[in-house]
Amino acid sequence: MSTEERREQLRAALIDAAEAAIVQGGLGALKARDLAREVGCALGAIYTVFPDLDALILSVNLRTLHLFERAITAVRTATAEGGGAPGPEAAIGDLVRLAVSYQRFAIENPTRWRALFQHRMAAMPPDWYMREQVRLFRHIEAPLAVLRPDLAGAERALLARTLFSATHGIVSLGLDEKLMTLSEPVLRGQIETAVTALGRGLTANAATHSEETP
Structure with missing residues (x-):
């Protein structure tokens, strides 16, 4: 060898x-x-x-990101196989399913999930790790492109991060043992309500923008 x-x-x-x-x-x-x-x-x-333990932790976290991507890819594949026109309601449903799959992943892989956010580095993560994160956000950007076709790519990417942050906040607080941990059905209901409301709000904003554009 x-x-x-x-x-x-x-x-x-x-x-x-x-x-x-x-x-x-x-x-x-x-x-x-x-x-x-x-x-x-x-x-x-x-x-x-x-070079250091940070690099080793990032390699483990990369495996976690790949594991999560397999979970959400399965969700999006099932949605695509369901057929139907990719209209606003279907896109909202897609966003809800992605958010719920994030909740499920956090519940089923608590230590892996927490390690993604507990790890702090003095410097920015390397480019290869950032590229993996960007690739994951594209799963959110796809239904957002249906809801807000007027947005440029950079604006849509930022919106995807904002939507993820909102979902992550609900999941983090819902699973925080120092607070009142919520049951899985209750937490899922919160996520479905919040993401559906955000999706419909985006649809309304897109319609308003379309009417205002000459």
Whole structure:
């Protein structure tokens, strides 16, 4: 086995071990010494394949983003297979299903989900990680393009982030154990109500804009 192959093998083993630690005990359970012991390498060997623990955590979080993308892709595929014209009500329904799938993912993968937001870096995340985030937001942008066809791409991307932030806020507060944790049906009802209202508001804004445009 070549040196590069051994490096890749160690890298994959460290990501696996870090992922297992986060799934089991959250971000706080991730310790470099424990990882080295788990994969059977020297402590310093970790930093021959990762510059720091931030890079390792981002690699685990990338797996989480891919896992979430598989979940929402399934939602959008099922919607597309349902047929029908992609009108405003269908687009609103799509947004609601995406939001509910986010709630479900957070409930089913609590430690993975929290690690995405608890991880803080001194610098901006690398470009490859930011590109993955942008790609995920495009799933939200697609139905928004139906609701607000008048918006430019950059405006629609910003709107997608705003809608995600609203959904994330509802889910975060609803699942916060320090507050009053809501049952899954109640939380789902809140999400459906809020996203439907936002979607219909966007439709109304688009109609008003169309009437005002000469």
